Amino acid sequence: MNTTIERTFESRCDAELAVERLVQEYGFERTDVFVTPAGDENSAGETLSGGDTATHLESERMDAQLSDPISVSVDVNDDARAAIVNRVFDEITAG
Secondary structure, eight states: OOEEEEEEESBHHHHHHHHHIIIIITOOOGGGEEEEESSSSOOSBSSOOGGGSOOTTOSOOOOSOOSSOEEEEEEEOSHHHHHHHHHHHHHHHHO
């Protein structure tokens, strides 16, 4: 079974969390994980998060290019690995 599992995330932070969990916790090869904007334009996601948000010294930040969600896709070659990817993606998007 060779397949690609793809999910979109509202923030760059969630997309990065998905990648890091798959690579660091479950041993996926970073070369099998792809991160792209889900739309036609470069994007940091649809919602502000992490470094995109204002600090206590700023009223707001407008420099993040928010336009489209972030897509994370993973190439997998067996059902057990596919289940891990789906579980990680579900946990992050649910939470």
